[in-house]
Amino acid sequence: MPVPLQASPARLWTDIDALSALREPVAPGWTRPFLSPSFVRSRGWVAERMRAAGLEASVDAALNVIGVWPGMSPRRPALMTGSHTDTVEGGGRFDGVAGVVAAIEVVRLLQEAGLALERDLVVVDFAGEEPNAFGLSCVGSRALSGQLEERHLALRDPEGTRLDDALAAAGGDPAAATRLGWQPGSIAAFVELHIEQGPILEAEGLDLGVVDSIVGIDRCAVELRGRPDHAGTTPTRLRRDALCAAAPLITWVESAADAHGLGTVGAITVEPGSLNVVPAAARLGIELRSAEEGWLDRTRAGLEACAREAAERRGVDAVLSWQEREPPVHCDDDVREAIAQAVRDGGLTPRRMASGAGHDAAMIAAVAPIGMLFVPSAEGRSHAPQEWTDPEHLARGTEALARTLLALDGGSTAA
Ligand code: GLV
Ligand code: MN
Ligand code: MN
16 A cells, blocks of 8 residues: 655745746846856755755755655665756756655655655756856766766867866865766665646646657757858958858758757857848857667758858858767666555556656766656646646645655665
8 A cells, every 4th residue: 555645846946936036137037057146146045945844954065955854774776866946047946856855755745644765766856957158068977976077177168268266266175076976776766856847748638648758969069150241331252250150050950850859949049140240250159968879970961061060151161169968868777666556556547758858867867867857837838937736736846756765675664
């Protein structure tokens, strides 16, 4: 008989609403980017919420907030859950935040049910999951999985500031951050609850999704360098227009999408950006996403060929800088089945699905078996202020997360 567990939609919403007040004042939506003042303040807020729920909380060298709910047999490999609370520019209130507040609520509802775990439960608010100006996503989960390296810390933002300097200025310890990695075997399982960020669960009238795989991501900065000239006196045939060279690239990326992958040009800047000057430089920020590395390889090669051809035709130079690939990751079969059973035990139908979004879980997969649980996103909206998940849905997801952790604990007892 599954243990009856009841998460509180009101408590979950109260936490989400309170955290959403910590945001950058002049930015649109709910904007709390990695290392921003609001992000730094959020470390203390999350740690306080963890302490109020009975966890031992601290902020580590990478600015992850870590809460530990000690188990009865702490020498056993720990269970880990959590997500992130940084946001994209103009983002919403739920991406990542849902998984952090749900993880804290799990501790409250297990206590209310009079249960204790055998293993330590480690709740993490991972620092800097979203892409940032340094060109590195998943900074905190990269560190906890032992994958944050010196070369990452040397990355610079467009103003030339190094990541290690920015991390130190925000209160982190870059050198120590490279030594945070948990050893393989020290985490029995990592389970992340997240909003779906897509339309499937809502369209099918289902409450919870169980993730099979997390998409792989290639990100590329393309710089096309032409020549600035007078826009009124330079005939078209004599121009080296960098923006016109960029145009076929943009539509090529869109047309590369098929059943196996997607491409997006999400950023563009033009120099000098004057109406009466032929564009001298165009910079594109491009993403390719697929669960298949073969698709990423092929599409990357196609993009490089397209850029070469477009540059040649316009007499401009093309420089492509690829970020490190985030490879596709498959969830662990046993963790996935534990999540699916926990959903069924709550009287709901688990919907198997792939994640088209990247997640901290993909990093933690390097050191632990991982699984993910999705709750519905209204109209599939995400990375936008309209992002919404019904607190009732989040409560059902939180209960399933709690049941999953109980099952993976393999020996929880009445406290
Ligand atoms: C994270 O939200 C991502 O998929 O980029
Ligand atoms: Mn996101
Ligand atoms: Mn996220």
